[in-house]
Amino acid sequence: MFKSLKTMLVALAAVVLMSSAASAVTVVSAGGTYDIKSDPLFIGTATSPGGPGSYAVNFTSPTDPLIGQANASVTINVFGLFTGLTMSWVDTANPSNVFATSAILGNGLQTTLNTLFSSASTSLSQTLVFSWAGSTAPTNGGVIGFDFDVSAVPLPAGGMLLLTALGGLALMRRRQTV
Secondary structure, three states, rough: OOOHHHHHHHHHHHHHHHHHHHHEEEOOOOOOOEEEOOOEEEEEEEEEOOOEEEEEEEEEEEOOOEEEEEEEEHHHHHHHEOOOOOEEEEEEOOOOOEEEEEOOOOOOEEEEEEEEOOOOOOEEEEEEEEOOEEOOOOOOOOOOOEEEEEEEEEEEEEEHHHHHHHHHHHHHHHHOOO
16 A cells, blocks of 8 residues: 555656646747747737737647647637637648638637648648737727737647556556455
């Protein structure tokens, strides 16, 4: 009993240390190019002084294939200032080739948009584009903005790690009952 408790505590400590080591955040800027695997989280703010507009950031992937995920959330105060707010993953080499697009929801709800970075089916270089049909200039003279984040989702590696952990727990349990 004590041995399995000790093993579980060591495993928990390792998980906590690994999760704290992977807490880097990269702030992106419009027109920049970023490796989607270089950090676990990218975050940015698109701003508009009024009228229609767009904001684009290019992401590349050295891994083939890789799922990319973009999340955008807009508070109810900001949502009323934008009309026709959308986000899209488009091919960097051919911007008319749109891989996925979605309207950004308001009221603090998060909109998620996935894409696949793959040389076979789409592209290893994609641009995340935010566009709006119109926006109202803020009354305080500043600019209005909304936040978004982009992350790589290495599902196959995470799945194998989970299966290995569950298999190890099953073996430990079997050893205890024998």
